Amino acid sequence: MKEVRILEIKQSVYADNDKQAEELRKELKDKGVFLLNLMSSPGSGKTTTLMKTIEALRDQLKIGVMEADIDSDVDARTISQSGAKVIQLHTGGMCHLDAGMTRQGLDGLETEGIELAILENVGNLVCPAEFDTGASKNAMILSVPEGDDKPLKYPLMFSICDVVLINKIDVLPYFDFDMEKCKEYIRMRNPQAKVIPICAKTGEGIREWADWIAEEVKKWREA
């Protein structure tokens, strides 16, 4: 596998993260970089989903990926095989990325020519939801093995996401996961959230998700 660049992210020095996030969002708009923040529990399939997403969108958009992890570079090495520009961010134990840390990542990635920058946030359903990264849209993945009750237990994460991907639907027969109940719980937290069942492994549902991204980028450019 290819060697990937690793950037050690420093804790942000800014007290007002919301202000930093608004500024970053405005700068990215001026540069034409649409930032998507992708969140989930550990092991719900963010990286595999990203691989399929890049494949589905690479003829339409120039994509750059930031892989945030506490340690290791396995995800960035995987993504590098897709041909997309990628950088591994190490958070030094920190459980989330805020706007200042995301800015460090974008500087490290070098967004010149990038139209869609995707941040794979730290695997965590709690803390990343509390910090605006400056992204234009927030997406999350809930995987079938985690259970349909997660919107009840992690309300903030579901309430701040524009789209919820329900991944690993290929293993639905082996788990007690009620898709309709899960959708109802998500609606309870966030009536506006779009829900897309997918299987990143087989590619099922990826077209709908990729189309959603492409449409959001289009609306954002025209706004």
Next chain:
Amino acid sequence: MKEVRILEIKQSVYADNDKQAEELRKELKDKGVFLLNLMSSPGSGKTTTLMKTIEALRDQLKIGVMEADIDSDVDARTISQSGAKVIQLHTGGMCHLDAGMTRQGLDGLETEGIELAILENVGNLVCPAEFDTGASKNAMILSVPEGDDKPLKYPLMFSICDVVLINKIDVLPYFDFDMEKCKEYIRMRNPQAKVIPICAKTGEGIREWADWIAEEVKKWREA
């Protein structure tokens, strides 16, 4: 289902958590309450594992359970069916429990007569690892669908645990999960950690895990 008590946990006022944890550990020793801190990602099967653990140990030990979640009481209601004493702790958005918060939970549970108190921590592989709760032993669950690479990405969690349960081994045929590789990664982070593959749903491996707990309680009493 039975109604369960819900306790709203307040943020701790103590700066020195390690000192608080040591004090709590000492007090619990004097009272004869063995505290086990159980951690994992969201949806890896903590509650189902606890149900089976209570079933396996209830003739040997008087058990009390604290179910920590940001919201909902689904886990405590499930545990209440086991007959064990249980309380639901709400963390008010907080991503972990520290020693001060655990103390509030123990006071709410009322440990008079309890020999084994189990804290089901917030579903999170990052933050709970950073805070000593005052527990005698730390346990974690990694479930097969999360992937065998988690010890690489969440080093601290694996390094502080005395035992790692690898859950959902019934679905091993449907996931790319290399058990030997996973054990090797865990050893890399923590050569002392005991690793027990289990399936909480079918009960496989639960006897070994319950015996481990009973043995640790015995050693702790004799120490």
